[in-house]
Amino acid sequence: MKNFNTNLLFLFLIGFFASCTTNKQIDLIVYNAKVYTVDSAFSIVEAFAVNNGVIVELGDGQDLLNKYDAKDKIDAQGKFIYPGFYDAHAHFFMLAEAMDEVSLLGSTSFDEVIARIQDYKTKNPDKKWIIGNGWDQNLWETKDFPTRDSLDKYFPETPIYLTRVDYHAALVNGKALEKAGLDSAYLVDGGLISINEEGIPDGILVDNAMQLVKNHIPKQQNSALLKILRRAQDSLLSVGLTSIVDAGLTKDQIESLKIFYNEDSLAIRDYAMVMATPESIKEFLRSGTYESDKLTVRSFKLMADGALGSRGACLLHPYHDAPTQGFLLQNPEEFDKTIKRLANSNFQVNTHAIGDSANRIILDTYGKYLKDNQERRWRIEHAQIIAPGDFDKFKQFHIIxxxxxxxxxxxxxxxxxxxxxxxxxxxxxxxxLLDEYGLLALGSDFPVEHFNPLYGFHAAVARVDSKGYPEGGFQMENAISREQALRGMTIWAAYSCFQEKKRGSIEKGKDADFIILEEDIMAADVAKLRNIKTLRTVIAGESVFIRKAG
Structure with missing residues (x-):
C-alpha cells in the first residue's frame, strides 16, 4: 500500500508540474521585428503569434515566447514587417503569358522591335505564332503607329501578334490577318481596323478589333497553363504580393483557377473579376458568387473605353494632338442595361474608365442604381482623367x-x-480622389506596368519615375503620404474586395499574410524605395518565399 501511495503521489506531482509549465501549442511566433500592423491606429508592435494560418495575439516578443510553445519561430532580426501587399488591379494570366512572349518593353524604335522578334524566332524556331507585348510608339523618334509592312517583309509565313504596352492596340502581320480571314476593313463597335491608302488593313487593331485576330491564337492546355502561372506567381511572391485582383477573366480562365486552387497548386490569393460579356453574365448570375480560401469570384468587370496612349480613351472634347475623341467600347444604353441587371444581383461592379467622358458616363450610371448603398463597393478602375465637376460623384455615390x-x-x-x-x-x-472618397485601392495593372508594388508606392508618394524624373515630382499636389500609400496597397485594397475583416492588416483573428522587408519603407530615403528587397513572404502562416542570402 505504501508503494502504491508513493507512486500515486509521484504521478500527481508530474501532472501538476506539467500543467503549470506546458504552454499552449501554436504554429508560429514572429518576434524581434518592427511590425506595422496597419490597423485603424496604425499601431506598431514587436511580435505576433500565429495558429492555423490566423494571427492569435500581438505584443512583446518575450511575453509571447513565454506564453506559447511554437512549432516554428521567425527571428526577424530587427527587420520590418508589413501586411502582405495586395495589388488591387492586375492581370495574372497576361503576366504569365507575357513571360513566354517576345518582350518589346523599352524598345526605342521599330527597327529594334524587328530585331527582337528575329532573335526570338531564332531561339524559338518551333513556335507556330510569334506573340509579343510592350511596344510603345511614344518612345520612338517617329511617334506614329507602326504598320505591318516590315513584319510582312521579314516574317511572311509566321503569324505575328504584338500588343501595345497598354494592351489596347495590337500590330499584326499579313499572315495573322490571313489566319483570321481579315482581308478588308469594316466598322467594329468599340474598336478600329486601321487601313492604308488603298483601304487595306495596315496591321493596327484597336480595342474590340483586336479580338478578331486574337481568337485564332492557339490556347494553352491546363498543364502548360499551370506551369506558366506558377512561374509568374514566383515573381509576385518575391516582391511581397500575397493577394491580387485579377481584373477581367473569361469563364474558362476562372474554371482553370478553380481546378488549380482545389488541387492546392497555387498559393497567392486571387480576387477574380469576371469579364462582363452577355454569356458570362448569364452564366455567373445563374451559378452565383464563389469563395474558397484563396479564390473569390464575386465581381464583374466592364470596359468603358480604351487607353490614352492609343487614343482609345473616350474624351468629352477632342484630343489635343489628334482630331478624335476616342470611343466607348459599348454604347451608353448597353452600359445602363448591364449595370441595371448587375445591380439586382450580389455581384460587385467594376468598370475600366480612362477618359473624362467614359468616367462621367459610368459615374452617372452607377449613381442611378447605387442609391447611396455604400456596401455595394462598386469601383472605377483607373479613374484616369476626371472632369472638374465629376470628382464629387465618387463621394456622392460611394464609388471606390x-x-x-x-x-x-x-x-x-x-x-x-x-x-x-x-x-x-x-x-x-x-x-x-482620396480626399473625395476617403480611400484608394492601389494596384499596378501588371503586366502593363511592373508588378513590384514598391514601384507604385514610390510613384504614389514621390511622383517620379525610376530615374527620379521630374525633379520635384509630377503634379505633386496629387501625391499621397506613405501611410496612405501603404493602406492603399493593404487594408484599403482588401476593403475594395470586401475582405478587410480577414486580411489587409496584422490583427488578431486575421489571416497571417505578411512580409519582411530589408529596410523600412516608412522611413527610407525616397530614392531607395524601389530597390528595397522582400526577405520573406508568408501566406496563412506558411513561408512561400525566402530570399537566399547574398
Whole structure:
C-alpha cells in the first residue's frame, strides 16, 4: 500500500508540474521585428503569434515566447514587417503569358522591335505564332503607329501578334490577318481596323478589333497553363504580393483557377473579376458568387473605353494632338442595361474608365442604381482623367477609385500632349480622389506596368519615375503620404474586395499574410524605395518565399 501511495503521489506531482509549465501549442511566433500592423491606429508592435494560418495575439516578443510553445519561430532580426501587399488591379494570366512572349518593353524604335522578334524566332524556331507585348510608339523618334509592312517583309509565313504596352492596340502581320480571314476593313463597335491608302488593313487593331485576330491564337492546355502561372506567381511572391485582383477573366480562365486552387497548386490569393460579356453574365448570375480560401469570384468587370496612349480613351472634347475623341467600347444604353441587371444581383461592379467622358458616363450610371448603398463597393478602375465637376460623384455615390500610381509616372512624358494643359490637371489626381472618397485601392495593372508594388508606392508618394524624373515630382499636389500609400496597397485594397475583416492588416483573428522587408519603407530615403528587397513572404502562416542570402 505504501508503494502504491508513493507512486500515486509521484504521478500527481508530474501532472501538476506539467500543467503549470506546458504552454499552449501554436504554429508560429514572429518576434524581434518592427511590425506595422496597419490597423485603424496604425499601431506598431514587436511580435505576433500565429495558429492555423490566423494571427492569435500581438505584443512583446518575450511575453509571447513565454506564453506559447511554437512549432516554428521567425527571428526577424530587427527587420520590418508589413501586411502582405495586395495589388488591387492586375492581370495574372497576361503576366504569365507575357513571360513566354517576345518582350518589346523599352524598345526605342521599330527597327529594334524587328530585331527582337528575329532573335526570338531564332531561339524559338518551333513556335507556330510569334506573340509579343510592350511596344510603345511614344518612345520612338517617329511617334506614329507602326504598320505591318516590315513584319510582312521579314516574317511572311509566321503569324505575328504584338500588343501595345497598354494592351489596347495590337500590330499584326499579313499572315495573322490571313489566319483570321481579315482581308478588308469594316466598322467594329468599340474598336478600329486601321487601313492604308488603298483601304487595306495596315496591321493596327484597336480595342474590340483586336479580338478578331486574337481568337485564332492557339490556347494553352491546363498543364502548360499551370506551369506558366506558377512561374509568374514566383515573381509576385518575391516582391511581397500575397493577394491580387485579377481584373477581367473569361469563364474558362476562372474554371482553370478553380481546378488549380482545389488541387492546392497555387498559393497567392486571387480576387477574380469576371469579364462582363452577355454569356458570362448569364452564366455567373445563374451559378452565383464563389469563395474558397484563396479564390473569390464575386465581381464583374466592364470596359468603358480604351487607353490614352492609343487614343482609345473616350474624351468629352477632342484630343489635343489628334482630331478624335476616342470611343466607348459599348454604347451608353448597353452600359445602363448591364449595370441595371448587375445591380439586382450580389455581384460587385467594376468598370475600366480612362477618359473624362467614359468616367462621367459610368459615374452617372452607377449613381442611378447605387442609391447611396455604400456596401455595394462598386469601383472605377483607373479613374484616369476626371472632369472638374465629376470628382464629387465618387463621394456622392460611394464609388471606390481603383488607381495605379505608376501609370502617372509612365504617361507623364506624353500625357499632356494628348489632352492639353487644362485637362492634365484632372488626370492621375490620386490625392483629389482620396480626399473625395476617403480611400484608394492601389494596384499596378501588371503586366502593363511592373508588378513590384514598391514601384507604385514610390510613384504614389514621390511622383517620379525610376530615374527620379521630374525633379520635384509630377503634379505633386496629387501625391499621397506613405501611410496612405501603404493602406492603399493593404487594408484599403482588401476593403475594395470586401475582405478587410480577414486580411489587409496584422490583427488578431486575421489571416497571417505578411512580409519582411530589408529596410523600412516608412522611413527610407525616397530614392531607395524601389530597390528595397522582400526577405520573406508568408501566406496563412506558411513561408512561400525566402530570399537566399547574398
Amino acid at each position: 477609385p481603383s488607381v495605379q500610381p505608376t501609370h502617372a509616372t509612365s504617361d507623364m512624358y506624353w500625357a499632356e500632349d494628348r489632352i492639353g494643359p487644362y485637362r492634365i490637371k484632372g488626370a492621375y489626381a490620386y490625392k483629389k
